[in-house]
Amino acid sequence: xxxxDLFYYFFNIRVFIDTLPDLLQGLVxxxxxxxxxxxxxxxxGLILAVIRVAVKRPRNLLIIRLLNIPIALYxxxxxxxxxxxxxxxxYYALPYIGMLIPRxxxxxxxxxxxxxxxxxxxxxxxxxxxxxxxIEAARSLGLSYIKTMSYVVIPxxxxxxxxxxxxxxxxxxxxxxxxxxxxxxxxxxxxxxxQAFLANPTPLFSAxxxxxxxxxxxxxxxxxxxxxxxx
Amino acid sequence: MEALIHNFFNVExxxxxxxxxxxxxxxxxxxxFVSLIFAxxxxxxxxxxxSFRNRFINVLIIIYVDLFRALPTIILFMLVYFAWxxxxxxxxxxxxxxxxxTIxxxxxxxxxxxxxxxxxxxxxREAARALGLSFPQTxxxxxxxxxxxxxxxxATSNSLELIKTTVLASVIALPELMKQAQxxHGFFANPTPLIAAxxxxxxFLWPLVRLVGVLERKYKQx
Amino acid sequence: xxxxxxxxxxxxxxxxxxxxxxxxxxxxxRQTVICLLGPSGGGKSTLLRCINRLEEPTSGRIFIDxxxxxxxxxxxxxxxxxxxxxxxHFNLFRHLTALENCTLALLRVLKMKKDEAREKAMExxxxxxxxxxxxxxxxxxxxxxxxxxxxARALAMDPKLMLFDEPTSALDPELIGEVLDTMIxxxxxxxxxxxxxxxxxxxxxxxxxxxxxxxxxILEENHPDKLxxxxxxxxxxxxxxxxx
Numbered sequence: 001x002x003x004x005d006l007f008y009y010f011f012n013i014r015v016f017i018d019t020l021p022d023l024l025q026g027l028v029x030x031x032x033x034x035x036x037x038x039x040x041x042x043x044x045g046l047i048l049a050v051i052r053v054a055v056k057r058p059r060n061l062l063i064i065r066l067l068n069i070p071i072a073l074y075x076x077x078x079x080x081x082x083x084x085x086x087x088x089x090x091y092y093a094l095p096y097i098g099m100l101i102p103r104x105x106x107x108x109x110x111x112x113x114x115x116x117x118x119x120x121x122x123x124x125x126x127x128x129x130x131x132x133x134x135i136e137a138a139r140s141l142g143l144s145y146i147k148t149m150s151y152v153v154i155p156x157x158x159x160x161x162x163x164x165x166x167x168x169x170x171x172x173x174x175x176x177x178x179x180x181x182x183x184x185x186x187x188x189x190x191x192x193x194x195q196a197f198l199a200n201p202t203p204l205f206s207a208x209x210x211x212x213x214x215x216x217x218x219x220x221x222x223x224x225x226x227x228x229x230x231x
Numbered sequence: 232m233e234a235l236i237h238n239f240f241n242v243e244x245x246x247x248x249x250x251x252x253x254x255x256x257x258x259x260x261x262x263x264f265v266s267l268i269f270a271x272x273x274x275x276x277x278x279x280x281x282s283f284r285n286r287f288i289n290v291l292i293i294i295y296v297d298l299f300r301a302l303p304t305i306i307l308f309m310l311v312y313f314a315w316x317x318x319x320x321x322x323x324x325x326x327x328x329x330x331x332x333t334i335x336x337x338x339x340x341x342x343x344x345x346x347x348x349x350x351x352x353x354x355x356r357e358a359a360r361a362l363g364l365s366f367p368q369t370x371x372x373x374x375x376x377x378x379x380x381x382x383x384x385x386a387t388s389n390s391l392e393l394i395k396t397t398v399l400a401s402v403i404a405l406p407e408l409m410k411q412a413q414x415x416h417g418f419f420a421n422p423t424p425l426i427a428a429x430x431x432x433x434x435f436l437w438p439l440v441r442l443v444g445v446l447e448r449k450y451k452q453x
Numbered sequence: 454x455x456x457x458x459x460x461x462x463x464x465x466x467x468x469x470x471x472x473x474x475x476x477x478x479x480x481x482x483r484q485t486v487i488c489l490l491g492p493s494g495g496g497k498s499t500l501l502r503c504i505n506r507l508e509e510p511t512s513g514r515i516f517i518d519x520x521x522x523x524x525x526x527x528x529x530x531x532x533x534x535x536x537x538x539x540x541x542h543f544n545l546f547r548h549l550t551a552l553e554n555c556t557l558a559l560l561r562v563l564k565m566k567k568d569e570a571r572e573k574a575m576e577x578x579x580x581x582x583x584x585x586x587x588x589x590x591x592x593x594x595x596x597x598x599x600x601x602x603x604x605a606r607a608l609a610m611d612p613k614l615m616l617f618d619e620p621t622s623a624l625d626p627e628l629i630g631e632v633l634d635t636m637i638x639x640x641x642x643x644x645x646x647x648x649x650x651x652x653x654x655x656x657x658x659x660x661x662x663x664x665x666x667x668x669x670x671i672l673e674e675n676h677p678d679k680l681x682x683x684x685x686x687x688x689x690x691x692x693x694x695x696x697x
Binding site for chain 2 (some may be wrong): 010076077079080081082083084085086088089092093096097100169174176177178180181188194195197201204205208209211212214215218219220
């Protein structure tokens with residue numbers, strides 16, 4: 001195969017230009033799923049972490065402290081099972097027990113719960129890393145438990161959580177293209193369709209290019225944040 | 232509740248599908264093992280080469296690492312599988328999967344190993360050189376043993392991620408566990424095999440998740 | 454009405470099976486400065502931390518200005534806001550500036566308005582001579598400065614009582630003086646203070662009363678001068694001879 005052929009097949013400008021609008025439409029869908037998943041997953045994870053830390057306090061009754069277990073199970077299960085498996089179960093298996101969720105929302109649901117599991121662990125680690133002295137000082141000033149968490153603990157935990165959170169959020173965003181497997185009209189699905197239709201793999205490369213352009217700065221940004229907050 | 236058991240935990244279907252699932256599980260296991268070894272070796276090699284600090288080579292490595300950490304793995308799978316035929320090479324699915332997993336995994340492992348190597352104080356290396364140890368000897372006897380401690384938690388975590396990523400091979404129709412479960416689901420019109428596959432993944436990955444937690448706590452870098 | 458500001462009645466504290474406080478009884482009048490002295494592990498810090506219930510007493514009762522803080526249904530947050538505490542390791546909120554450290558509780562607990570809180574906080578920082586560091590974060594301050602900010606933070610709440618838990622133990626020697634000076638100024642202004650410390654000089658100078666605590670019991674208490682010059686209990690003598 002010579003150079004010309006290479007360009008014809010893989011980097012076909014004509015095909016690239018023709019398929020670009022279609023791919024960009026798909027990109028919008030990808031970004032929608034990603035944005036929803038990141039925001040909801042982040043918030044849910046934070047809430048779970050706070051609940052988990054709050055119920056573990058020794059002054060609580062044992063029954064309340066046991067509430068920690070369901071969350072722990074949820075988190076462990078969702079971090080163990082591969083995302084694609086969860087996605088397929090949500091979209092193909094749930095309908096059998098009456099839960100019919102449209103593709104787009106199946107994808108969002110999947111990524112929200114997965115991110116929430118990882119975020120819970122990350123935030124909880126951040127919160128537990130805050131030394132007791134900070135909490136004691138806040139309590140001795142008369143701040144309630146909730147206010148202590150809100151104004152003293154969580155703001156500091158955020159700084160600790162930020163680097164692992166950014167890399168995890170980037171990882172989830174990359175996983176969003178899995179949604180194409182259940183038929184969501186994202187970039188990848190459009191690329192594959194175009195490729196099959198035109199018998200030319202350039203669309204795949206275009207999709208790859210789009211993702212690279214999108215993610216490279218994000219990856220660099222997260223590395224930068226990690227370095228900066230390590231000080 | 233009835234529906235739940237019939238559809239998700241159907242013992243009869245489970246029994247009928249178990250051979251398929253077992254085949255799939257074996258493939259997943261093999262794929263994980265082989266890809267992991269290659270990915271670690273390549274990652275280690277790249278990190279090692281990078282420690283020589285050759286400007287030009289380092290730029291190449293950085294481009295490689297950045298590129299394949301940014302590119303979603305599923306696209307990589309497809310590129311590897313669908314692109315090769317156009318070159319006249321037809322890689323069987325299994326090896327396409329291995330290649331894709333290795334390329335992706337090695338990028339992450341390189342970063343992990345590099346952090347490990349760099350974490351070892353410059354002073355250690357100087358002391359070793361002053362004692363007369365050559366560069367390779369320094370690396371093997373002084374730097375690497377210490378680097379392993381730094382490297383173990385993220386490396387285990389990344390290995391876990393790689394094993395989870397083998398599922399993507401189902402997208403190029405490799406008969407790993409997920410694919411077989413999907414086949415069984417289609418054949419028996421009952422999603423129990425899907426649930427079974429999920430539970431199998433849970434069973435063998437959960438201990439790894441816990442292990443990563445233990446390692447991260449044990450080797451906590453303040 | 455000469456009700457004591459702090460009353461401790463038969464306070465016992467167990468950590469598991471170990472009894473750390475074995476029946477402490479104390480009465481502290483307003484505007485007095487009490488020093489708690491004694492060997493490590495004797496229970497001094499534990500006693501101090503029981504007063505604002507950072508440690509939960511196992512049994513016994515504690516009254517702040519007539520109100521029982523150990524009662525079942527007590528507004529603990531409110532009572533704590535009336536007691537100031539200064540910690541050995543300062544415990545300044547790392548993500549906030551010196552000024553914000555002082556205003557946080559004013560805003561969130563006392564529900565002051567922003568400008569009121571700011572004014573009050575600046576006034577406190579002025580008292581500890583740190584107005585120029587108001588916008589600095591703790592990481593930019595020396596140990597002595599951090600501790601002074603911690604004192605300002607506690608003072609800003611206008612507490613009835615100030616508790617000091619080895620305030621200078623974590624400081625480099627050359628920084629101890631500035632903190633002790635601040636504390637002496639406070640004492641002169643009439644603040645009721647309970648100080649756990651090893652700084653005998655401070656005890657001599659500022660304290661009106663000194664308590665020797667060892668193995669969970671008050672061995673003896675007296676005016677600092679008398680305690681230091683003529684201790685009666687053998688273990689007090691032993692301890693003082695090691696320190697003085």
